[in-house]
Amino acid sequence: MLDELLAAWISRQRWFGGKGRPIDELSIDSDVELTPGLRHLIVAVWQEGSRDRYQILLGERDDLPDRLAHALIGTVGDRKLYDAVHDSERMSWLLDGMARDETRSGLRMRHVPGVTIDTAPRSLVLGAEQSNTSLVYGDAYICKLFRRLIPGVNPELEIITALAARDAPHIAQPYGWIETDLDGTGTTLAIMQEFLTPANDGWDLALASVRDLYACLPQVPAGEAGGDFAAEALRLGNATARVHHELAAAFPTSVIEIHEVKRMAEGFRRRLGRAVAEVPELRQHVSAIEHAYHQVELLTNEVPVQRVHGDYHLGQVMRTPTDWIILDFEGEPGQPLAERRALSSPLRDVAGMLRSFDYAARHLLAGHPEADGLEPRAQEWADRNRAAFLDGYTEGGGVITPADAALLRAFELSKAVYEVVYEARNRPSWISIPLAAFRPRAT
The missing domain is CATH 3.90.1200.10 (Aminoglycoside phosphotransferase (APH), C-terminal lobe)
Structure with a gap:
C-alpha cells in the first residue's frame, strides 16, 4: 500500500528525475524511524529497466493541520502520511542529530569539527529548487537535502569542508552533513551551511x-x-x-x-x-x-x-x-x-x-x-x-x-x-x- 502511494506521489514532485515516463516499480530500500511520527526512507524507482533512488522524509499524523495539507501523500489506516520537510516541528531532528553527531540505523549525522550548532531555529522550505529541497533555519543555516541519491561523497561537501579548513574566503561556512552507505559507499544525504542574510x-x-x-x-x-x-x-x-x-x-x-x-x-x-x-x-x-x-x-x-x-x-x-x-x-x-x-x-x-x-x-x-x-x-x-x-x-x-x-x-x-x-x-x-x-x- 505504501509503495503504491509513494509511486503516485513521487511522479508529481518537481525534483523527481523521471517525469514523463511510467514507473514500473517502486520499492523501499531503507526505512528508519528518526523520531515518533518521522521516518527516513530511501526508495528505489524502476523505469524502463533503470533504477534511481530517492530520499523521502515521511511524516505521520492522526490529523494533518491545514498548514501541511499541501504535503499530503496519502492515508494508510487512520494515519495521514505526508512530506515532512514542510513540518518545522519534525525537522528539528536535523539540527539535533548533527549537533550530537548521532548515528541511527546506518544514518550518520555529523557536524564540522570546531563548530557549534544552535538547535533552536525552526525550519522553512525554500520553494525555488528543482532537483533538491533546501530548508532554512531562522537566519542561521540552510540545509540542502539531496532528493535523488548517487552513491559517493557529494563534491560540494568535499570542497566546502576542505576550503573552510583553510579559512578560504568567498564560501559559505559549512556546519554539518548527513550520510549513509549506498552500495557499500559512503553517500551524502544532506549538507548544512551558513545562511547568507542579507545577500x-x-x-x-x-x-x-x-x-x-x-x-x-x-x-x-x-x-x-x-x-x-x-x-x-x-x-x-x-x-x-x-x-x-x-x-x-x-x-x-x-x-x-x-x-x-x-x-x-x-x-x-x-x-x-x-x-x-x-x-x-x-x-x-x-x-x-x-x-x-x-x-x-x-x-x-x-x-x-x-x-x-x-x-x-x-x-x-x-x-x-x-x-x-x-x-x-x-x-x-x-x-x-x-x-x-x-x-x-x-x-x-x-x-x-x-x-x-x-x-x-x-x-x-x-x-x-x-x-x-x-x-x-x-x-x-x-x-x-x-x-x-x-x-x-x-x-x-x-x-x-x-x-x-x-x-x-x-x-x-x-x-x-x-x-x-x-x-x-x-x-x-x-x-x-x-x-x-x-x-x-x-x-
Whole structure:
C-alpha cells in the first residue's frame, strides 16, 4: 500500500528525475524511524529497466493541520502520511542529530569539527529548487537535502569542508552533513551551511542592471547608466580567481598533455556535429566555431587542471554587504559523480560565467517588442561586464595567457552549442540568446 502511494506521489514532485515516463516499480530500500511520527526512507524507482533512488522524509499524523495539507501523500489506516520537510516541528531532528553527531540505523549525522550548532531555529522550505529541497533555519543555516541519491561523497561537501579548513574566503561556512552507505559507499544525504542574510543573488543583481540600462536614453553609455554592474563583475572575477587558487592548494593538481588537449578539441567537434544535426540554425556558424576549435588543436603547451566549480554562472553566486560568496560546488547534477569530481581547467568556470553575462544581457529581450533596437545595448552591457570580470580574474591571480585565451574561447563556444540545443528543445523563443555567442566580439 505504501509503495503504491509513494509511486503516485513521487511522479508529481518537481525534483523527481523521471517525469514523463511510467514507473514500473517502486520499492523501499531503507526505512528508519528518526523520531515518533518521522521516518527516513530511501526508495528505489524502476523505469524502463533503470533504477534511481530517492530520499523521502515521511511524516505521520492522526490529523494533518491545514498548514501541511499541501504535503499530503496519502492515508494508510487512520494515519495521514505526508512530506515532512514542510513540518518545522519534525525537522528539528536535523539540527539535533548533527549537533550530537548521532548515528541511527546506518544514518550518520555529523557536524564540522570546531563548530557549534544552535538547535533552536525552526525550519522553512525554500520553494525555488528543482532537483533538491533546501530548508532554512531562522537566519542561521540552510540545509540542502539531496532528493535523488548517487552513491559517493557529494563534491560540494568535499570542497566546502576542505576550503573552510583553510579559512578560504568567498564560501559559505559549512556546519554539518548527513550520510549513509549506498552500495557499500559512503553517500551524502544532506549538507548544512551558513545562511547568507542579507545577500542578493548575482543573477537578480545583473538583471536589475540590464533593466536600468534599457530604461536609459540610447545615447547614455552603459558605464554612466544607473545600476552599472561592471564594478561588481570586477570583484566577482577577483573572487573567482581566489577560489580557484584555494582549490588548487586544497586538492591535487595535474596537467593535460598536448595529445589529450587535441582529444578535447575532437570532443568539442563531435558535440558540434550532433548539435548541428538537431538544430539547423547552427549550420551557418559552423565555420567560426570550427576555427576556434582548431586553435586549440594548434596549442603546444600542457594545460593545467585542478578541481573547479563545474557549473558556474550568476545564479551560483551571492553578494553580501561585504563580498561575493560562491555556492553550489556540486558540479552539474545530471553528470556522473566521477565526472563532477574530475580535474578540469579553471577556464571552464570562467567560460561559464562569461556565458552567464550574455544570458543576463539578453534574457529580457525574449519576446520584447523592441528587441531589435535594444540588441546593441545588450551587446554593450555584455561586453563591458565580461571585460570587467576578466580584468578582475587576472588581478586576483588568475592566469589567462594568449594560449589560454584560445582554450577559453573554445570552452565558451562549446557551452553555447550546448545551450542552443537546450533552448531548441525546451524554450525555442530563447534560442537567439546562445546563437549570439557566435558573432565576432571584443572579448
